Structures are given as structure tokens and as C-alpha cells.
Amino acid sequence: MSAPVPKVGVLALQGAYREHAARLRGLGAPVREVRLPGDLDGLAGLVLPGGESTTMVRLMNEYALWAPLRDFHARGGALWGTCAGAILLAAEVTGASPAAPAQPSLGLLDVTVQRNAFGRQLESFTTPLEVAGLDVPFPAVFIRAPVITRAAPDVEVLARHGDHAVLARQGRVLASSFHPELTPDARLHELFLGMLG
Numbered sequence: 344m345s346a347p348v349p350k351v352g353v354l355a356l357q358g359a360y361r362e363h364a365a366r367l368r369g370l371g372a373p374v375r376e377v378r379l380p381g382d383l384d385g386l387a388g389l390v391l392p393g394g395e396s397t398t399m400v401r402l403m404n405e406y407a408l409w410a411p412l413r414d415f416h417a418r419g420g421a422l423w424g425t426c427a428g429a430i431l432l433a434a435e436v437t438g439a440s441p442a443a444p445a446q447p448s449l450g451l452l453d454v455t456v457q458r459n460a461f462g463r464q465l466e467s468f469t470t471p472l473e474v475a476g477l478d479v480p481f482p483a484v485f486i487r488a489p490v491i492t493r494a495a496p497d498v499e500v501l502a503r504h505g506d507h508a509v510l511a512r513q514g515r516v517l518a519s520s521f522h523p524e525l526t527p528d529a530r531l532h533e534l535f536l537g538m539l540g
């Protein structure tokens with residue numbers, strides 16, 4: 344008998360959480376949608392999906408999720424943020440312009456993330472991305488995507504697009520600027536499942 348697959352949660356406040364849940368279930372992982380602090384109980388990992396980070400921040404305030412999510416990480420839970428989810432995990436968030444208002448974040452990944460970094464001309468695009476550890480490029484879908492403009496020395500940059508990091512890992516925390524749940528390629532979901540204790 345193979346080892347039981349650990350339980351994964353998907354933060355289901357807003358955005359592409361159904362696509363992440365479907366992909367993880369397709370890989371055999373039991374998945375729970377997380378909306379309230381108690382939904383984190385017993386999970387080994389949590390995916391924070393793409394969507395609109397300002398909306399997610401408002402709902403995280405409403406459902407009092409900030410401290411429970413930080414506790415989840417402190418207890419050994421793994422987290423993966425994609426696009427807006429990566430913005431939520433960052434230590435520091437900057438806007439597309441210096442005038443953009445400051446935005447709170449969980450501070451679980453020691454990076455600075457710049458929102459909407461590709462500007463209006465490139466609202467969305469797909470590109471084959473070289474990823475450390477993958478032998479064939481990953482089809483990366485970027486939608487009003489952020490980039491990582493600073494990473495602490497112990498953050499491992501796994502992929503870059505142009506000048507900036509777009510996939511990074513620090514211990515049990517993974518962040519991608521793009522949307523792996525919107526392509527049929529399951530390799531990054533497999534990577535995340537492999538990070539769960």
C-alpha cells in the first residue's frame with residue numbers, strides 16, 4: 344500500500360480556487376476548501392490562488408484569517424501562492440506605481456513583490472518557462488501578474504522571466520507569479536504535493 348496522500352486546502356475566498364482543487368484532486372490528493380480558520384485543522388498544505396489580492400485581503404480581514412494562517416505556517420504547514428496568492432505571502436508588496444496604496448501581506452516569504460508588473464500592454468500572456476529541476480519548460484500563464492523584485496539570500500529562485508524572479512521557494516513556502524492551474528501541466532502541483540510533510 345502506498346503512503347496516504349496528505350490533505351491539502353485551497354483558500355476559497357475568491358479567484359481560481361476551483362481549478363487548483365480540481366488539479367490536486369486529479370493527482371489523488373484529498374482537498375478541502377478553506378474559508379474559516381477552523382478549516383485549516385489537520386491540513387498539511389494550503390494553496391492561495393490567483394485572483395484579486397485586494398479583494399482577498401478584505402475577505403481575510405472579515406474572516407479573521409491572518410493569525411490562523413501565520414500559525415498554520417509556524418506549525419509546519421506548507422503554503423503555495425499563485426499570482427494574487429504570491430502577493431499575499433510576500434514580506435513586502437509594492438504597487439505598479441509608487442503612488443499605489445500600501446497593502447498588507449502575510450510576510451511568510453522573504454521577498455518583495457511588485458503587483459501588475461507587466462503593465463497594460465501585457466495584461467496576459469503565456470510563455471515557455473525554464474524552471475530549475477524540470478527538464479522541459481513549463482507553459483506559464485501570466486495574468487496581470489506580479490514579479491519578485493527582491494529575494495532574501497535563503498530564497499531559492501526557481502524561474503525567471505526577463506529580469507525578475509517569477510517562481511521562488513523558501514523552505515515550505517512556494518510562490519509563482521503565473522497560474523499553473525490554468526494549463527494541463529501538473530508538474531508544479533506535483534512539486535507542491537512533494538513539499539508536504
Ligand SMILES: NC(=O)CC[C@H](N)C(=O)O
Pocket residue numbers: 392393394395396397425426427428430458459486487488489
Ligand atoms: N492573476 C492574478 O492573480 C492577478 C493579481 C492581481 N493583479 C493582484 O494584484 O491581486
